[in-house]
Amino acid sequence: MRTRFAPSPTGSLHVGGLRTALYSYLMAKQTEGQFLLRIEDTDQSREVPGAVDIILRGLHWAGLDPDEGVVMIEGVPGETGNLGPYYQSKRLEKYRHAVDQLVSGGHAYPCFCTPERLEQMRSAQAAKHQAPMYDRHCLTLSFDEVQMRLKAGDKHVIRMKVPHEETITFEDDIRGQVSFQGKTIDDQVLLKSDGFPTYHLAHVVDDHLMGIDLVIRGEEWLSSLPKHLLLFRWLGWTAPRYAHVPLLLNKDKSKLSKRQNSVSVEEYIAKGYLPEAMLNFLAMLGWNDGTTQELFTMQELMEKFSLDRVQKSGAIFDLDKLNWLQGQWIRKLTTEEFSARIFPLVINAYPEATDDKDFAKKAALIQERITFFQEAPEMLGYFYHDPFIEKDLVANKKQKVTEEDVPRYVKILIDTLEPIDEKDWNEATLESVIRSAVEKNELKLGQLLWPLRALLTGREYSPGAFEVAAALGKEMVMKRLTAPKMEQ
């Protein structure tokens, strides 16, 4: 099966687009088919330089590299495949050819109406509570007049001539049977006056010529599907199958928008989301495998995904769930992977960490404690510089450590830890000696551990006291206990 993703180069890759790309990719891969990328750059006014690069990089990040069409070649956007070009702006003659065929078949006609006239017409229709539709004014022009104006080079568009008496019925892979009455369908512009096609024409021509047999796209396209089907029929082509996926929604249930959400994949990449988490999240928004499984790898998605289990209603883009997934996937990384991922961030903040042979050990301590790699430097800072200790931090009511107790507890800690030999300095030893000190002094464990941890890290929360002390080494621990950098 051949599927495609066909975004417009408007500057960013939309998460909704990434989801349809994912579904398309999965459908292609399940059947060992191809997943293509085509760039829909037919609106010159909306084009943004560098946009294709962004799209390609986003897809690559997600692991959805296209097999054919516009692809990254040695780091720059290029094209591969023999059904190109894969940029619509380079396919103008193909659209022109299709349009000629439609016009000569009587299914399309030139329209010379000015934007001003169209606007007037629409507001008049609105005033009468009528659906705004082209009134077919230019269809009343005589053959000779049309020829004359064409020859004179009058500005015009080509519109499709929708049969009003017909009802168009079709089968959508997600929604089932849907039908439209011809009289409610507008005579869509197919070719703009600048010679570029509109989406409708370009989609039909390209998806036919590129051999696409399943089109997966957002629900916002459902109402223009009858137009597309008409075009396929008039051109004598077999239409592909269609699957209109439910929309991604804002909290207020409107179509996911920039105003209310981060909608571009680049933003999520920058925030440090794992592609695994994003893909998992996107797959689950509107699809499930029928079991209670929540975590899916790309491999599992490839095996289990199916359109008939895709939801019909829109899904709110719930960041809480994404973040939970992110945490799950962070924890699934091996210690080595996790460590390698946070290393550059940490040495950027603490160059001292560069030569730290035990970095991976420290990294392991925080893997269960963070959701984003970016949190790592902050969580590891005290390993690389002596923290300032706020007075209020060491005394802690809940741990039954009063300000007056602190000196005594610290002394117990020093007396307990000092005798330990450097080579016995590890979590197990630390735990056992501190436990016996607790017993001997009739204290609660927290009464020693809280001040210890606080003095070592300077933080309200961190990995456990034993772990931190072990990782820090005896020298540093003793230094921080005996001469803490107190902050008043």
Added chain:
RNA sequence: GGCCUCAUCGUCUAUCGGUUAGGACACCAGGUUUUCAUCCUGGAAAGCCGGGUUCGAUUCCCGGUGAGGCUGCCA
């Protein structure tokens, strides 16, 4: 306004006529040999409304209501 689509906990969803309507996120409570996090246990939380079909409807049909999408020489 017209056309189209959709409708189960706050959110994502399971259920293919018979269930104490299940799971997950979020939330609340408790536990997990100090904190935070993780993890575990428990709790609260849903079939939009009205008809019909049926022995029996969340499930099938109709109507209403609500929500969304489209209604551009944008995609």
